[in-house]
Amino acid sequence: MRSRRPATPPSSPDDLHGLIRVAAFFRMWPVPAVLAWISAWAVFVFVRLVVETFEWSQVWAVLAGVATGAVWTLLVASRWRRLIVLGGFPLSVVLVAGSDVPAWTWALAAVPLWLLYPKGAWRDAPLYPTPGNALEGLAWGWPGDPPRRILDAGCGLGHGLSALHEQWPRAELHGIEWSGMWAWLARRRCPFATITRGDMWAADWSAYDLVYVFQRPESMEHAWDKANAEMRPGTWLVSLEFNVPADIRRVPDYQLQSRPGKPVLAWRMGPASIADSGRR
Ligand SMILES: C[S@@+](CC[C@H](N)C(=O)[O-])C[C@H]1O[C@@H](n2cnc3c(N)ncnc32)[C@H](O)[C@@H]1O
Structure with a gap:
């Protein structure tokens, strides 16, 4: 009789670590934003195809796209990021609808963004400068030796x-x-x-x-x-x-x-x- 290798139990530590890694990937900025925009557009195209014959099909498709984006906001903690996740799709719809430029050219906008924010900088803060007077008085009340x-x-x-x-x-x-x-x-x-x-x-x-x-x-x-x-x-x-x-x-x-x-x-x-x- 051939010996059968015992199957790995579904809840083994390996599975659990795999799941945690996948969850962490989906939460890693800007992954949820990119996936939200892509899936919102996919849902938009799909709904438009399905309900093409109905009146207001375009509106239903946009609403379905926005709802898809809204689901992704659940993975994002910061208010600003939620706004980016949610606002990306409607903004791109407005931009595409209001111009003759084909939709795919908006992807080119990612190139300068990539130059300014290479991948390693995504996980921490994007550019948000220290406001002018935020450190005022720091040296005056400093409790230690002045830093060299x-x-x-x-x-x-x-x-x-x-x-x-x-x-x-x-x-x-x-x-x-x-x-x-x-x-x-x-x-x-x-x-x-x-x-x-x-x-x-x-x-x-x-x-x-x-x-x-x-x-x-x-x-x-x-x-x-x-x-x-x-x-x-x-x-x-x-x-x-x-x-x-x-x-x-x-x-x-x-x-x-x-x-x-x-x-x-x-x-x-x-x-x-x-x-x-x-x-x-
Ligand atoms: C909120 S801004 C603060 C800028 C500056 N410290 C100030 O207070 O005016 C954060 C900056 O950190 C940069 N940054 C993010 N992750 C980084 C990393 N791993 N190594 C170096 N810079 C990083 C971003 O590109 C961004 O310019």
Whole structure:
């Protein structure tokens, strides 16, 4: 009798990990947006074909497309991203309907977008500059020694670097930016700083007295772990607007709010920081 290999139970850890990976992929920005737009257009074309003979077929098809987009918003947490997911299809319908340009040419719009936002920059924040007065007063009330070497991790066009330069004009400023185009422009805007094109997560943060991040809430856990792993005791991680996740029991060592809705949160690295940073 031939021995049969036991079938893997459907709920084995491998299956579970596979499912988690698939779920994570669908939530990874901008995957839900792209899939929402593609599926909305597919549903639009399908419904239009099916109900072609009826009056208002076009309207039903657009509504079906919008409803398809709405389903995808369930995978997205941020309000802005939900708007992008939901608004992409109706906007493209308006643009296509209001021009003689064939629908496929809108895909070309993705090329400049790709140049500005190469794949690695998608998971963290897109360009959203530090507002002019957000860091005002930071150096004045600073509880430690003035930082001598500062890194803006994901420096965009250099607005954060300018604000930091205003606070600590004698500090050596560095910026790292994933988008080559933004890094090039930031070099022109900020001749006082050294700006490199690269991945802030791959860069070494150990040489800096202060690392400044203005990313997304979801980036903060990674930033916190990296800062704790690489930065020296007594140095600082500073975040504009976003706190570390609630399961990291660590209140900021210093806070400032010069601009409503844009708190500056600062944590001092060191043994205390590591001891307190245990997850709940
Ligand atoms: C919200 S903007 C902040 C820009 C700048 N720090 C400021 O405050 O004005 C975030 C920037 O981080 C960049 N970015 C996102 N992920 C990155 C990564 N892995 N490495 C380097 N830059 C990244 C984005 O391209 C974007 O320019």
